[in-house]
Amino acid sequence: MTLTQILIFAGLGLLAGRLYRWLDRAWLLFAASVLAAFWLQPASFVRNLPYLLPLASLGLAALVWALTLPRRWNRQDAWAAGGLTALVLLVSASRFVEPLSALSPARPPGLELAAGGLALLAAAAVLAYRLGRGQAAWLNSGVLLLIGLLVALKSPPLAQATSAWLRGLGGQDPALASTLDLGWLGFSYIAFRLIHVLRDRLAGRLGEVGLRDFITYIVFFPALTAGPIERVERFVPQLQPGFVLDSAGLLAAGRRLLSGLVMKFVLADGLAFFALNPVNAWQVSQPLWMWLLLSAYALRIFFDFAGYTSIAIGLGQLFGVTLPENFTQPYRKPNLTQFWNSWHITLAQWFRAYFFNPFTRWLRGRGAPVWLVVLLGQLSTMGLIGLWHGITWNFLAWGLWHGLGLFAHNQWAQFAKARPLPLEPRLASGLGWLATLVFVALGWVWFALPQPADAAHVFGVLAGVGR
Amino acid sequence: MSTPASPLRIVLKAALLFVLVNLLFAAFDPMPALGKLSLYNGLLPGRERLPYGDDPGRAYNLSLYSLKAMFASHQLHGTPKAANEYRVLLIGDSSVWGYLLENKDTLTSALNAAGLQAADGRRAVFYNLGHPTISLSKDLLILDYAMHYQPDLVIWPLTLEAFPLSKQVSSPLLQHNPQRAGALILNYDLPLDPADSAFVRQDAWGASLLGQRRNLADLLRLQLYGVLWAATGVDVHIPEQVERHAIDLEADERYGEFLPPELPETALALDVLAAGIQRAGETPVLLINEPMFVSRGANSDIRYNSFYPRWAYDQYRQWLQAEAERQAWHYADLWQAVDNDQFTNTPIHLTPAGTQQLAQQIATALAELFDLEKK
Numbered sequence A: 001m002t003l004t005q006i007l008i009f010a011g012l013g014l015l016a017g018r019l020y021r022w023l024d025r026a027w028l029l030f031a032a033s034v035l036a037a038f039w040l041q042p043a044s045f046v047r048n049l050p051y052l053l054p055l056a057s058l059g060l061a062a063l064v065w066a067l068t069l070p071r072r073w074n075r076q077d078a079w080a081a082g083g084l085t086a087l088v089l090l091v092s093a094s095r096f097v098e099p100l101s102a103l104s105p106a107r108p109p110g111l112e113l114a115a116g117g118l119a120l121l122a123a124a125a126v127l128a129y130r131l132g133r134g135q136a137a138w139l140n141s142g143v144l145l146l147i148g149l150l151v152a153l154k155s156p157p158l159a160q161a162t163s164a165w166l167r168g169l170g171g172q173d174p175a176l177a178s179t180l181d182l183g184w185l186g187f188s189y190i191a192f193r194l195i196h197v198l199r200d201r202l203a204g205r206l207g208e209v210g211l212r213d214f215i216t217y218i219v220f221f222p223a224l225t226a227g228p229i230e231r232v233e234r235f236v237p238q239l240q241p242g243f244v245l246d247s248a249g250l251l252a253a254g255r256r257l258l259s260g261l262v263m264k265f266v267l268a269d270g271l272a273f274f275a276l277n278p279v280n281a282w283q284v285s286q287p288l289w290m291w292l293l294l295s296a297y298a299l300r301i302f303f304d305f306a307g308y309t310s311i312a313i314g315l316g317q318l319f320g321v322t323l324p325e326n327f328t329q330p331y332r333k334p335n336l337t338q339f340w341n342s343w344h345i346t347l348a349q350w351f352r353a354y355f356f357n358p359f360t361r362w363l364r365g366r367g368a369p370v371w372l373v374v375l376l377g378q379l380s381t382m383g384l385i386g387l388w389h390g391i392t393w394n395f396l397a398w399g400l401w402h403g404l405g406l407f408a409h410n411q412w413a414q415f416a417k418a419r420p421l422p423l424e425p426r427l428a429s430g431l432g433w434l435a436t437l438v439f440v441a442l443g444w445v446w447f448a449l450p451q452p453a454d455a456a457h458v459f460g461v462l463a464g465v466g467r
Numbered sequence B: 001m002s003t004p005a006s007p008l009r010i011v012l013k014a015a016l017l018f019v020l021v022n023l024l025f026a027a028f029d030p031m032p033a034l035g036k037l038s039l040y041n042g043l044l045p046g047r048e049r050l051p052y053g054d055d056p057g058r059a060y061n062l063s064l065y066s067l068k069a070m071f072a073s074h075q076l077h078g079t080p081k082a083a084n085e086y087r088v089l090l091i092g093d094s095s096v097w098g099y100l101l102e103n104k105d106t107l108t109s110a111l112n113a114a115g116l117q118a119a120d121g122r123r124a125v126f127y128n129l130g131h132p133t134i135s136l137s138k139d140l141l142i143l144d145y146a147m148h149y150q151p152d153l154v155i156w157p158l159t160l161e162a163f164p165l166s167k168q169v170s171s172p173l174l175q176h177n178p179q180r181a182g183a184l185i186l187n188y189d190l191p192l193d194p195a196d197s198a199f200v201r202q203d204a205w206g207a208s209l210l211g212q213r214r215n216l217a218d219l220l221r222l223q224l225y226g227v228l229w230a231a232t233g234v235d236v237h238i239p240e241q242v243e244r245h246a247i248d249l250e251a252d253e254r255y256g257e258f259l260p261p262e263l264p265e266t267a268l269a270l271d272v273l274a275a276g277i278q279r280a281g282e283t284p285v286l287l288i289n290e291p292m293f294v295s296r297g298a299n300s301d302i303r304y305n306s307f308y309p310r311w312a313y314d315q316y317r318q319w320l321q322a323e324a325e326r327q328a329w330h331y332a333d334l335w336q337a338v339d340n341d342q343f344t345n346t347p348i349h350l351t352p353a354g355t356q357q358l359a360q361q362i363a364t365a366l367a368e369l370f371d372l373e374k375k
Helices: A003-019 A025-040 A049-068 A075-096 A098-103 A111-132 A136-154 A156-169 A187-202 A211-219 A232-239 A247-271 A287-318 A336-340 A345-365 A370-389 A393-418 A425-448 A452-462 B007-028 B031-036 B067-072 B107-113 B136-149 B178-187 B213-232 B270-280 B310-327 B352-370
Strands: B085-092 B123-130 B153-158 B285-289 B330-333
Touching (some): A003 A287, A003 B007, A025 A075, A025 A098, A025 A211, A025 A232, A049 A075, A049 A136, A049 A187, A049 A211, A075 A098, A075 A111, A075 A211, A136 A156, A136 A187, A136 A370, A187 A211, A187 A232, A187 A345, A211 A232, A247 A287, A287 A425, A287 A452, A287 B213, A336 A393, A336 A425, A393 A425, A393 A452, B067 B136, B067 B213, B107 B123, B136 B153, B136 B178, B136 B270, B178 B270, B270 B285, B285 B352, B310 B330, B330 B352
Parallel strands (some): B085 B123, B085 B153, B153 B285, B285 B330
């Protein structure tokens, strides 16, 4: 989100309080979120993609809703489907109205393509509703489809091939394909929300959610760009009528928004000037300077991400939706386990619920020793968290680094519990904090540098043995 | 019981506060004071040349208009003149600044490496105050500011391109310092118009916080880029592939708006040159006619290079030589001091080896004219 977009959303939040007299808040958020999905989508060189990707997000949401609905569809769902169709066509029609064309980053396609795409998605949703609703095979297929899409987007060779294919479909030169073509706004978060819903439906834990609220949940505009990954049963009840933005609420939202803006646009963007990157990694030869660049990167990535989360939470509060915290002072934690309980909390919770817990249960069920369960559980979970950022070796290395760190901390905690160290608790905590901070900072080397040679060089300079 | 917030009141209060802050900013004009605030020469080492950057993200350097900030970031600002220092300032265009050259390869670095010493035993220390736009008036602006740093000698490399009156106010640095430029025009009675529309005048809006946001951002970016400058020593981005200057030339006899056979003397800013020497006062100024590429390709009988037709450049050299003799200026004509294969993207930008050749010639001139000898 740009500063202008954030300010426009904040302005809408202020005005919305007046609109609730005439317009239901849930409908307003539904319409705003659908339009924002198109508006926030980055531009792409692939023809019509900036329109088709948000349309696909909405289509996937409708499809998953149809698969997971525990009841028959009702009148409100029909209104929501009609509203969704109208809004999608409105964005397409905006190509004819100059001021409205800003709803999409590129000139939207003609109505025939929009209508065709809608018809296809509607047919898929109806098919899913009639044939697959609530059925395990269909729900599992939905999970596989979403994982497949994530892999295609996050794996550079697959993303390149997908881009080439899409270019070919649109009559463009496939040779010009780039992995940057497929900037599908918020898909990592959308996919994980949808998988959460599918998995909860499979487990029989999913409550009843109408199409309107479901779509809003999936593409809720404050959380579309950078999360957090909210749970549906926590989100949807907040759309009930009765919310009034009072002075205290406004103050809280304003503070949150302001702190997010400062974190993102002042601190993170300022630190970006001298944070570690693949170019300056080779230009620095002094260990102290390299540590400074690495520290700047560590702070930058925190302020960037936590800043966006704070902005999302602040904007959400303006509209009466309290989004979950994603960062709770992670760099002040005395050990790695606590760090991961306070860094990208909703992602870690998602993996804990849908991968770590079932996987370690499965391992225990097969009689694996505890230490092996912990090791395999941490390595695989953190490896997947790494790959969620991108299917490249460096993100995998970053994940495994943390997996090993978590395992080591687990073993150390067991050891120290049995044989307490003769250290002042504050000193022990301070040493733990320092060790955690250094470990996490070193881990960012993997994250920041895509090439193994770059990372090896930086580790060498940090240790004082490099060039 | 909670009360609904009033968006109208909030917006009005915010607008009022915003206007007030902008008015206060415009009234107190903190930009000059902010320009002096610098991390350089304190937390960070001073830069070896004035800030300038075509590609800030890769050069860790940027172009800005605040002379105060530019000088505050320069090592000259943080180096008190020692008793045994013979201070030499180099002003001029991009060839002095060192376009496409690392700091270690600039003319200033080559002269410092020569280890020159004054007759009284003071060590000659050279400072790079070149700035990559070609205009004598811009050089005068920098010289005027630099005189606060007590130079013992000023070296001022020149080329014809810096002389046409029509180009004097084309430098953005000059355009954005209209008060200083205007004062120089009036003080030295220069044939330039202080009310020239090229000068960027600041109205009330421009003086506000909102109007100054770009300049404020530049000040901040200059400090932030300083970290990587300090960490890497990089302050210029040199592309791997540089397009060489033209060797085969157009059969074009024009020089800018001038046609042969006469280059009207009144159209050249010799007065600005004289003003610079006057501004230096007791401090001697060594004028140098810069080396340039001399083509032997197509149409080289008409033009020396892509910059200059032969007739115009020959007249310029004659005039400069004559004027230097008439006014008893210190002058060295080094237009052919560098081998022809030592020029890079323009007929005046030099390779490191070319810069060394020029430095040797300048060192010879310094020895002859100012008794600066190698230790």
